[in-house]
Amino acid sequence: MAQNKLPRRAVLSGIVAALLWSGMPAYALTKSAAKTLINQAVADINAMIASTDDEEIILAEFEKIFERYADVNLIARYALGTEARRATPKQMNKFTRVFKIYMARKYGRRFREFMGGDIVVKDSKKVKSFYKVTAEAKLQNSNPFDVEFLVSDKSGKPLFFNIFIEGINMLLSERAEIGALLDKNGGKIDRLITALEANL
Structure with missing residues (x-):
């Protein structure tokens, strides 16, 4: 059953992304x-x-940073994919809360690798309805590389909704990981949340 759901999720991913962006005030x-x-x-x-x-x-500090500057609700809905449409408000709220902690801990550990280095914002460029802000990570004993933030204010204020670290797309990566974990738990959102909590 999981094998049938994965292609369907992949086919509908663009549709879900469009739904997330449509109907929001500009x-x-x-x-x-x-x-x-x-x-x-x-x-x-x-x-x-x-x-x-x-x-x-x-990790505790990065959770605060993530909550302050990221569009957590949009990122969580995108990661959950088409299942976000059938989730109850209670399930969506709980998933978003757990997902926020999961993301903060995961990317907090990633940015912890930058210790001893520095991140410098270089440029901002408009792309369709959002902006891509490029920063450069300068690490010890490593070549510099770009970290790109995608920023929108469709939720009412400027927030970033995606990050590319060395070309790796955060949204797509998390969509794939959450989708795989959902399939592993029989497509049950409550079981997904429990499994996600166990990984914190």
Whole structure:
């Protein structure tokens, strides 16, 4: 049964993304506002990785950063895919809460690898209805690489909704991982949430 669901999920992924973006009010997001948001986020990330090497403190701080600067609701709905449409409000709220912690811990560990380095915002460029803000990660004993943030204000204020780290697309990666975990748990959202909690 899981084998039949995966192609269907893949085929409908673009439709779900369109549904997430349609019907939302349009705001006049500017290049400056997008760049300012990421400058603030990067400043907080740089301060976090420079302040301590205690992993638990870093992960707790990154959760605050993720909640402050990311469009957590949109990212969670996209990660859940077509199943988000059949989830009850209670299930969606619980999934979003657990998913936020899961994402913060996962990417907090990723950014912890930047310890001893620095992230510098370079440019902001409009792409369709959002902005791509490019930053450069300069790490010790490693070549610099780009970290790209996609920023929109379709939720009412500027927030980033995707990150590319060394070309890896966060949204697509999490969509695939959550989809696989959902299939592993028989397509049951409650079981998915329990499994996600167990991985925190």
